[in-house]
Each structure stands twice: as structure tokens, then as C-alpha cells.
Amino acid sequence: MIDHAHDLASVRDATDRVLSAAAGLDNVSVAEPSRLPGWSRGHVLAHLSRNADALVNVLEGRPMYAAASIRDADIDRDAPRPLDVQVADLRESAARFQDAGAVPADWSRSVELRNGVVDSASRIPFRRWAEVELHHVDLGIGYELEDIPEEFTRREIDFLTERFDGHPDVPSAHLTDGTHAWTTGRPSDKPDVTVTGSLVDLLGWLCGRRDGSGLTVDGGSLPALPPL
Structure with a gap:
């Protein structure tokens, strides 16, 4: 049985870890390549922020993205921002996700993600947890798969x-x-x-x-x- 409240708490802990790690970067290192081909560390941080907002859309019954092209365009737009803006955005978007998850709701309901994927609302916190843990590794700043719970x-x-x-x-x-x-x-x-x-x-x-x-x-x- 999926415990969405437990997973929301795990998302919060994982986000705190990536925020603490990102705070140790600077404007030069955030623009350097991540472990994901073609993406800088700024791309990874921007993706984490925009993914939080996209999953808020899912929890609140809106399309995850208004159009398929918007996801990539938003990441490319936000990737070059200075570190302090990236960190603030990640913190604020993570808080919006936690707030959406705290609203009383039917967690057994079905929700739609990208590309027509349908899942239980109760699995959305775990999906977010996966984004945060794996992309923390992708930053290439000392957090490895071995460090994941x-x-x-x-x-x-x-x-x-x-x-x-x-x-x-x-x-x-x-x-x-x-x-x-x-x-x-x-x-x-x-x-x-x-x-x-x-x-x-x-x-x-x-x-x-x-x-x-x-x-x-x-x-x-x-x-x-x-x-x-």
C-alpha cells in the first residue's frame, strides 16, 4: 500500500539534501555540464523546479504541461539563471508541491501525466521523489547512487x-x-x-x-x- 504522506516527507528530505548541495555551487559551476548529455547543472535545477510545478498541475486536475513543447522550452529558458535564482526557484516550487500535497483529496483517484500516462494520485509523491534523487546524482557534485536511501x-x-x-x-x-x-x-x-x-x-x-x-x-x- 502506497503511503503518500510518507512519500511527501521523503520528497521534502530529498529536496533539502539537493538544496544544501546546490548552495555550495557558484555561478560558474552551475553553468558547467551535468552528467546528462547536453544539459548543464542549470538545466537540471531548472527541470527540478518546473517538474514540481508540473506535478502541482497534475494534483490540481490540470494538464501537466499546456503543450508538449513547453517543458523543454521552459527548461532552456531557466537554465542560464544565476545560482541564487535557481536555488530560490527550487525551494519555492518545492514548497508549492508540498502545499498541493497537503490539501485533503481522494488519493486513490486517477491522474494523467505526460504522453497520456495515467497513474494513481497516491504515486505522484513517489514520482517526485524519483526526480529529486536521480537528478541530484545527475548534478555530478558528490551525491551518488550509493548515497540514495x-x-x-x-x-x-x-x-x-x-x-x-x-x-x-x-x-x-x-x-x-x-x-x-x-x-x-x-x-x-x-x-x-x-x-x-x-x-x-x-x-x-x-x-x-x-x-x-x-x-x-x-x-x-x-x-x-x-x-x-
């Missing part, structure tokens, strides 16, 4: 294996860290491959932050995953 790592693996489950372009795969196990990819009576590794390495591969070199694959090669 284990609860999030396990749940994000759950989320991503569910996302790829049944995908026709992903071979049937059994994933394990030796304690937990997941299946994903094309339906099959017997998985094509078994992928074994630490929780962190499994997460890194599934979310596209690592190439999977830390994983062991039996039965074939490591599956190529579609972009998120």
Missing part, C-alpha cells in the same frame, strides 16, 4: 521493472541482488537472462545512470533498455 532504491527498482514488464523490445529477464528478485521484459515461461548485482548497480542500469558493467548476466547479454 535504500528504501527508495528498492522501490524504484520495483517501479522500473514494472514499467518494462511486458515490453516487446525487452528480453524476459530475472533480476536479483541475492535477496530480492524481480522479473521484467517480454512475457515468458522461462526468463531469457538472469541479471545479478547489488541493488545500486541494478538501479543504475534500470534508470540509465550506469552501463551495467557491475552486473553478472547468465543466459545471454545484458538487455538494452528503452529510454525512460
Whole structure:
């Protein structure tokens, strides 16, 4: 059972971590490349701010973005801003998200995100948590996948294996860290491959932050995953 209140608190904690880390940057370093191809650290911070506002739209029953092109245009517009403006925007947009999450509501209702994706409102705080944790890593300023809370790592693996489950372009795969196990990819009576590794390495591969070199694959090669 998803506990949206717990996840909102986890989002707040994760946001505090990224705000504290970002405050240690300066106007030169915020303009430097992030770990995401083609994006500066300013792009990453701008995306986090605009994503918070987009998820407020979702919680309040509006389209996530008024048009498909607006998401990228807003990020490009906001990326070059000085550090103090970036940090203030992230703090204020995060507060708006928390305020929207504090409004009494039917958390079992369905809501629509980008590209026609429909989900339970109760999963929106976890989706925001994922944005904050993974993009903190993308900033490339000392926060790594190993620093992410284990609860999030396990749940994000759950989320991503569910996302790829049944995908026709992903071979049937059994994933394990030796304690937990997941299946994903094309339906099959017997998985094509078994992928074994630490929780962190499994997460890194599934979310596209690592190439999977830390994983062991039996039965074939490591599956190529579609972009998120």
C-alpha cells in the first residue's frame, strides 16, 4: 500500500539534501555540464523546479504541461539563471508541491501525466521523489547512487521493472541482488537472462545512470533498455 504522506516527507528530505548541495555551487559551476548529455547543472535545477510545478498541475486536475513543447522550452529558458535564482526557484516550487500535497483529496483517484500516462494520485509523491534523487546524482557534485536511501532504491527498482514488464523490445529477464528478485521484459515461461548485482548497480542500469558493467548476466547479454 502506497503511503503518500510518507512519500511527501521523503520528497521534502530529498529536496533539502539537493538544496544544501546546490548552495555550495557558484555561478560558474552551475553553468558547467551535468552528467546528462547536453544539459548543464542549470538545466537540471531548472527541470527540478518546473517538474514540481508540473506535478502541482497534475494534483490540481490540470494538464501537466499546456503543450508538449513547453517543458523543454521552459527548461532552456531557466537554465542560464544565476545560482541564487535557481536555488530560490527550487525551494519555492518545492514548497508549492508540498502545499498541493497537503490539501485533503481522494488519493486513490486517477491522474494523467505526460504522453497520456495515467497513474494513481497516491504515486505522484513517489514520482517526485524519483526526480529529486536521480537528478541530484545527475548534478555530478558528490551525491551518488550509493548515497540514495535504500528504501527508495528498492522501490524504484520495483517501479522500473514494472514499467518494462511486458515490453516487446525487452528480453524476459530475472533480476536479483541475492535477496530480492524481480522479473521484467517480454512475457515468458522461462526468463531469457538472469541479471545479478547489488541493488545500486541494478538501479543504475534500470534508470540509465550506469552501463551495467557491475552486473553478472547468465543466459545471454545484458538487455538494452528503452529510454525512460
